[in-house]
Amino acid sequence: MNIQTPPTLLQLAGESLLRNQASAIAALEYLPAALFPPLFIQTYRRRIWELLKAMVHAWPFTFLPLGCLSHLSLNEALKAVLDELDILFAQERTSVQEFMTFTSQLIVELSAKGNRASVKEQEYLCHVYVQNDSLAGVVIADSEYPSQVAFTLLEKVLDHSS
Structure with a gap:
C-alpha cells in the first residue's frame, strides 16, 4: 500500500493562486514571504508572465532565485534575467528621480x-x-x-x- 503525503497548506495556497492570475496579482501585497519562492518557481515553470512580472515588483527579499532557470537554454535564461532586470532598473530610475526631486526642492527652500x-x-x-x-x-x-x-x-x- 502506498501512502501519499498530503499537500501542505502552503502548496495548496500556491496552487489556488496559480489558477486565478487576477486574484493572485491582487493578493501579492498580502501574501506571506514564505509563499513567494515556491510560487515564483511555479509561475515561471508554467510561463504565467504577467503574474511573474507582478511578483518581481512585490518581491519581499533582496534577491531573486534564478536556479529555476537552469533547465532553459542559455539564450532563454539570459532573456528571462534581462527582462526582469529591465523591470528592476525601471524601479530604480523612479527611486533616483524621486530622491533628486525631493532633495533639490528641499535644498532650494x-x-x-x-x-x-x-x-x-x-x-x-x-x-x-x-x-x-x-x-x-x-x-x-x-x-x-x-x-x-x-x-x-x-x-x-x-x-x-x-
Whole structure:
C-alpha cells in the first residue's frame, strides 16, 4: 500500500493562486514571504508572465532565485534575467528621480536668495544657486565633479532662463 503525503497548506495556497492570475496579482501585497519562492518557481515553470512580472515588483527579499532557470537554454535564461532586470532598473530610475526631486526642492527652500552652496547628501554633492529673483538651479554630482564647474553651469543656465 502506498501512502501519499498530503499537500501542505502552503502548496495548496500556491496552487489556488496559480489558477486565478487576477486574484493572485491582487493578493501579492498580502501574501506571506514564505509563499513567494515556491510560487515564483511555479509561475515561471508554467510561463504565467504577467503574474511573474507582478511578483518581481512585490518581491519581499533582496534577491531573486534564478536556479529555476537552469533547465532553459542559455539564450532563454539570459532573456528571462534581462527582462526582469529591465523591470528592476525601471524601479530604480523612479527611486533616483524621486530622491533628486525631493532633495533639490528641499535644498532650494533652505537656501538664501543670492547664495551658492554645496550640500553633501548620501554619496552626492548637491550644488545650489538661488538668484535674487528666486530662480534656482541644482546640480547633483559625485564628489569628484568640480564645484566651480557646477556653479558656472548653474549661472549660465539661470541667466539664460531669466
